[in-house]
Amino acid sequence: xxxxxxxxxxxxxxxxxxxxxxxxxxxxxxxxxxxxxxxxxxxxxxxxxxxxxxxxxxxxxxxxxxxxxxxxxxxxxxxxxxxxxxxxxxxxxxxxxxxxxxxxxxxxxxxxxxxxxxxxxxxxxxxxxxxxxxxxxxxxxxxxxxxxxxxxxxxxxxxxxxxxxxxxxxxxxxxxxxxxxxxxxxxxxxxxxxxxxxxxxxxxxxxxxxxxxxxxxxxxxxxxxxxxxxxxxxxxxxxxxxxxxxxxxxxxxxxxxxxxxxxxxxxxxxxxxxxxxxxxxxxxxxxxxxxxxxxxxxxxxxxxxxxxxxxxxxxxxxxxxxxxxxxxxxxxxxxxxxxxxxxxxxxxxxxxxxxxxxxxxxxxxxxxxxxxxxxxxxxxxxxxxxxxxxxxxxxxxxxxxxxxxxxxxxxxxxxxxxxxxxxxxxxxxxxxxxxxxxxxxxxxxxxxxxxxxxxxxxxxxxxxxxxxxxxxxxxxxxxxxxxxxxxxxxxxxxxxxxx
Numbered sequence: 001x002x003x004x005x006x007x008x009x010x011x012x013x014x015x016x017x018x019x020x021x022x023x024x025x026x027x028x029x030x031x032x033x034x035x036x037x038x039x040x041x042x043x044x045x046x047x048x049x050x051x052x053x054x055x056x057x058x059x060x061x062x063x064x065x066x067x068x069x070x071x072x073x074x075x076x077x078x079x080x081x082x083x084x085x086x087x088x089x090x091x092x093x094x095x096x097x098x099x100x101x102x103x104x105x106x107x108x109x110x111x112x113x114x115x116x117x118x119x120x121x122x123x124x125x126x127x128x129x130x131x132x133x134x135x136x137x138x139x140x141x142x143x144x145x146x147x148x149x150x151x152x153x154x155x156x157x158x159x160x161x162x163x164x165x166x167x168x169x170x171x172x173x174x175x176x177x178x179x180x181x182x183x184x185x186x187x188x189x190x191x192x193x194x195x196x197x198x199x200x201x202x203x204x205x206x207x208x209x210x211x212x213x214x215x216x217x218x219x220x221x222x223x224x225x226x227x228x229x230x231x232x233x234x235x236x237x238x239x240x241x242x243x244x245x246x247x248x249x250x251x252x253x254x255x256x257x258x259x260x261x262x263x264x265x266x267x268x269x270x271x272x273x274x275x276x277x278x279x280x281x282x283x284x285x286x287x288x289x290x291x292x293x294x295x296x297x298x299x300x301x302x303x304x305x306x307x308x309x310x311x312x313x314x315x316x317x318x319x320x321x322x323x324x325x326x327x328x329x330x331x332x333x334x335x336x337x338x339x340x341x342x343x344x345x346x347x348x349x350x351x352x353x354x355x356x357x358x359x360x361x362x363x364x365x366x367x368x369x370x371x372x373x374x375x376x377x378x379x380x381x382x383x384x385x386x387x388x389x390x391x392x393x394x395x396x397x398x399x400x401x402x403x404x405x406x407x408x409x410x411x412x413x414x415x416x417x418x419x420x421x422x423x424x425x426x427x428x429x430x431x432x433x434x435x436x437x438x439x440x441x442x443x444x445x446x447x448x449x450x451x452x453x454x455x456x457x458x459x460x461x462x463x464x465x466x467x468x469x470x471x472x473x474x475x476x477x478x479x480x481x482x483x484x485x486x487x488x489x490x491x492x493x494x495x496x497x498x499x
Contacts, residue, residue: 073478077495078247080268086227086253090213092201095432097376098293098416099272102469105200105418106488107250110232111152112203112215115143115162115182116194120290120484122420124194128157128204128216129182138191143182149239151206152220165204191443195421199428218243218491227252244494256380260472269477269495270488273470274380275331285473289486291332291340291466295414297373297389298433298461303409309366310398311459316359317396318389320352320464327384332467338429338452340466343422346449350456350463359396370399374408385464386412414467420485422448426455433461 085103087093090111092104115129124132129143149157159177166184167175174185184193196202206214212221218240219232232248254262259271275288297314305311320334333340336350373390375382383402389412390400415432417425423440426448430437438451455461471488473480476496482488 073244073494074496075242075244075494076246077497078249079245079270079477079490079493079495081248081250081270081490082254082259082262082268082272083250083252084254084256084259084272088226089211090221090224090230092203097378098414098469099378101416101418102272102486103252106490107230108200108203108205108213108215109217109487110219110248110490111213111217111221112205113217114199114202114204115166115197118195118198118420120420122195122422124198128162132194134193138189138193139186141184141186141190141193142178143184145180145182146239147180149216150237151216152214152235153206153208157204157216161206162204165206166202169202192421192423195419195424199418199424219248222247240491243491245490248490263472263474266474269474270480270490271472273472274329275468275470276329283472285475285477285480286470287472287480287482288331288470289468289482290342290484291468292417292486293414293467293469294335294338294340294417294429294463295332295385295412295465295467296338296433296461296463297410298413299410299459300408301434302407303371304369305371305409307366308458309362310368311462313359313362313366313396314371314393314398314400315459315462316355316362317392317398318462318464319354319392323385323388324465327381327388328465328467332465335463335466338455338461338463339422339426339448340417343417343420343425344445344448344452346445347466349449354392356392356396359398363397368398370401371409372406373400373402373410373412374404375402375412376414377404379414382412417466423451426452430455435460 083103083106085100087100087104090104090107092108093100096104113127115127116132117125117127119125126146128146128149130146131144132141134141145157145159145162151157155161159180159182162182163175163177166182167173172187174183176183186193190196204216208214212224214220216239218235218238220235221230222233223229223231229252230250232250234243234246236242251268254271256272256274259268260273262268263271273286297318299305299311305314315336324330324332324334334352335347336352337344337347339347341347371393373386375386377383386402390402393400413433415429418428419425423443426440427437435455438455440451441447456463469486471482471486478494478496479492481492
């Protein structure tokens with residue numbers, strides 16, 4: 001500011017208007033005439049306006065430079081993260097609770113890359129593959145790979161190595177190198193192959209002698225204490241550019257309550273949170289995804305509820321809205337479809353309205369054995385929701401006992417819907433439910449609806465709610481922008497300080 005004032009005063013002093021009349025006595029300037037004074041004031045007025053504007057622009061420029069310097073991304077520092085799960089291996093779990101699934105995805109996606117990624121609009125983007133094409137049948141695909149990519153152990157991410165990794169994951173695919181390109185041939189048409197390749201289970205990862213993952217991602221594994229701690233170090237040679245962070249330290253086995261307290265005390269930087277109603281999500285540090293989980297009732301193979309009429313009556317008895325409003329605190333959406341409306345646009349066709357009277361009519365001619373309902377004890381809301389479902393069922397004349405002992409007849413579960421591609425998410429949900437994978441003839445909405453309707457025929461599954469996932473970051477975290485599918489994108493973060 002001193003510099004601005006000096007420049008401004010120097011400029012204005014150069015334009016001070018002086019009289020042109022004779023000097024008197026000591027050399028002082030003679031008083032100007034009225035006409036001379038008028039010309040002088042007009043001249044000074046014309047000059048001072050642009051001078052003031054120039055000074056204002058200089059002030060604004062300097063303020064902008066200072067602001068930019070304060071917000072410019074910084075390299076360095078360790079990001080501290082807390083998660084609920086306590087994994088004993090660095091693998092993507094199968095048939096696990098969504099909390100374990102999302103935690104594994106967040107870890108492994110920092111270490112490895114997919115061939116492609118898919119955003120919330122179901123659009124594919126380059127990753128290890130920079131271009132792709134298929135024939136008209138969508139059975140033969142070819143991928144142009146990114147040049148110069150290396151694994152964290154220094155070995156090349158060649159077409160042959162990627163073919164070996166993907167081929168081991170998919171025995172029903174013919175995956176092979178074609179020069180510097182990668183080719184995938186499938187027996188059936190695979191119009192959703194890009195979405196399949198973008199799934200976390202198709203991350204390109206090798207394993208070292210101790211079983212730790214080696215990938216091409218922004219971070220490499222530096223230390224692993226099973227169930228307790230994972231330290232990741234920035235890969236200086238990452239094909240996507242070195243991340244701003246030096247390291248990411250992840251602590252496991254922390255409850256949501258413990259995570260929230262640690263964030264409040266500044267002892268961690270990124271945590272998971274329980275989803276809340278969108279209206280209560282006012283903090284810019286909290287991000288909630290689109291609904292990417294399904295809570296549902298799944299009948300076991302040996303369930304006493306083999307009569308489809310009993311299953312239909314139970315589906316009609318569940319009053320979803322009070323459960324969503326009270327027990328889920330307004331988060332998510334009541335559901336009677338596997339796929340959420342943001343994926344398909346037709347979920348309203350499946351009615352979520354309870355109809356106890358209709359349930360009683362359906363039950364009139366069916367056998368009504370008592371049913372045992374189990375739930376995941378790791379889910380803090382599951383027991384209360386199960387008990388409310390049992391109460392709804394009793395009003396329709398169905399006896400449901402909530403219990404974690406013995407053999408159950410139906411189970412309250414959450415499953416992840418891992419892709420924005422509806423065909424892929426429908427197939428993944430069926431796998432997690434233990435049901436036959438539906439055949440979808442094409443990506444047309446009509447074919448998708450028919451496949452979902454067929455999957456739900458006979459009520460082997462009763463969808464209840466579509467739910468989002470939420471997370472929060474501390475004050476020193478910058479560029480905190482999780483994607484709409486729940487991904488954290490920690491490789492893009494930087495820290496205000498480097499502790």
